Amino acid sequence: MKISLSERMDSFKDSIFTELSRYKNKKIAEGAEMIDLSIGSPDLPPPTFITTLLSKEVTKRDQYGYSLTGTAEFYKEVSAFYKRNYHVQLQHDSDILLLMGSQDGLVHFPMVFADPGDLILVPDPGYTAYAAGIAMAGAKPYFMPLKKENKFLPKLSEISKEIAAKAKMMILNFPGNPVPALASRAFFEEVVEFAKKNNILVLHDFAYSELYFEGKKPISFLSIEGAKDIGVELSSFSKNYHLAGARIGYLAGNPEVIKAMNQLKSNLDYGVFLPLQKAALIALREGEEFCKRSREIYESRRNLLVGGLNELGWQVVKPDAGMFVWAEVPKGWSSLDFTYALIDSANVVVTPGHAFGPHGEGYVRIALVQSNDELTKAIDSIKQSNIFR
Numbered sequence: 249m250k251i252s253l254s255e256r257m258d259s260f261k262d263s264i265f266t267e268l269s270r271y272k273n274k275k276i277a278e279g280a281e282m283i284d285l286s287i288g289s290p291d292l293p294p295p296t297f298i299t300t301l302l303s304k305e306v307t308k309r310d311q312y313g314y315s316l317t318g319t320a321e322f323y324k325e326v327s328a329f330y331k332r333n334y335h336v337q338l339q340h341d342s343d344i345l346l347l348m349g350s351q352d353g354l355v356h357f358p359m360v361f362a363d364p365g366d367l368i369l370v371p372d373p374g375y376t377a378y379a380a381g382i383a384m385a386g387a388k389p390y391f392m393p394l395k396k397e398n399k400f401l402p403k404l405s406e407i408s409k410e411i412a413a414k415a416k417m418m419i420l421n422f423p424g425n426p427v428p429a430l431a432s433r434a435f436f437e438e439v440v441e442f443a444k445k446n447n448i449l450v451l452h453d454f455a456y457s458e459l460y461f462e463g464k465k466p467i468s469f470l471s472i473e474g475a476k477d478i479g480v481e482l483s484s485f486s487k488n489y490h491l492a493g494a495r496i497g498y499l500a501g502n503p504e505v506i507k508a509m510n511q512l513k514s515n516l517d518y519g520v521f522l523p524l525q526k527a528a529l530i531a532l533r534e535g536e537e538f539c540k541r542s543r544e545i546y547e548s549r550r551n552l553l554v555g556g557l558n559e560l561g562w563q564v565v566k567p568d569a570g571m572f573v574w575a576e577v578p579k580g581w582s583s584l585d586f587t588y589a590l591i592d593s594a595n596v597v598v599t600p601g602h603a604f605g606p607h608g609e610g611y612v613r614i615a616l617v618q619s620n621d622e623l624t625k626a627i628d629s630i631k632q633s634n635i636f637r
């Protein structure tokens with residue numbers, strides 16, 4: 249039988265990530281010792297209080313039924329967390345939806361709120377799953393460039409009236425991946441005004457909410473006056489609590505949006521393993537010290553890497569938040585050529601910026617997901633290569 253794929257699958261071709269991973273594995277097979285700074289998954293373990301609780305909970309034989317949705321206990325904890333952390337009031341029984349990781353919310357969101365052909369405003373460069381969700385819904389992305397001269401914030405005044413009128417949704421992500429920028433309160437206020445004026449639903453991806461440096465705590469979009477009228481915020485346990493493989497996250501904000509998402513999800517899945525829901529709520533309740541310690545580790549990696557690269561002649565900027573360094577490639581290189589040059593002459597793997605959208609060209613993303621020792625090795629290796637001579 250000839251297996252034929254749906255036309256939709258044209259949007260899900262092998263990506264540059266697959267290509268790079270193949271190239272890296274070929275190098276490893278040839279005996280090279282690669283330092284991989286392209287991964288977006290935390291290398292550190294989750295807190296001990298979580299693994300201890302999980303190991304106890306999984307032995308309880310009554311915890312194995314379908315959870316269907318979030319437990320009241322989980323929702324109440326999210327509500328308390330938002331109140332304590334961001335002074336935001338969330339009704340536990342209407343304003344929050346449990347997710348199997350924030351990706352679950354991201355990729356399904358366009359399907360619930362956009363029809364084929366509808367426009368969705370997305371950051372460029374932006375996290376690749378936004379494009380996947382938009383493609384699944386048959387909608388179309390409209391790129392909002394993130395430029396250095398605008399502090400990597402989209403310039404809403406540059407979106408034409410026609411585009412604004414056609415757009416159904418806007419996706420935002422601060423601190424971002426791949427660009428670790430932070431939104432200002434003034435920018436978020438402008439977003440609320442723009443969204444209200446143009447009837448645009450806003451999805452703020454807050455996956456890196458606890459990763460910030462020097463006290464520059466990221467702003468919750470929901471803490472902006474009027475935000476809950478037009479939007480929702482996505483949260484994840486993957487990066488904040490190093491639970492990436494244990495799939496759990498949540499969406500919070502506008503109750504009508506939450507209800508509609510729940511309507512789709514109640515047809516698609518059966519909730520999240522109950523012990524994991526319990527672990528996640530304890531993470532919110534008791535995780536503050538853990539997050540603080542984790543920030544210190546990332547900050548020391550950031551300082552070491554940026555300091556080392558600047559010293560060897562690669563001028564990169566220290567991020568204020570997030571898990572990545574968004575580094576401009578030296579003059580004369582394309583993102584891809586520079587990425588391959590780093591692999592070939594320094595055994596260091598990064599991600600070329602254009603993989604995240606056209607305005608990513610000219611940059612590479614370096615993930616802070618290796619120990620200080622590995623980062624030191626990477627710096628030495630780049631120094632010894634002929635790239636910056």
Ligand SMILES: Cc1ncc(COP(=O)(O)O)c(C=O)c1O
Nearest residue numbers: 349350351375425455484486497
């Ligand atoms: C910006 C952003 N949003 C969402 C996700 C998905 O995270 P989760 O593990 O919660 O599905 C990621 C993962 O890398 C991400 O970088």
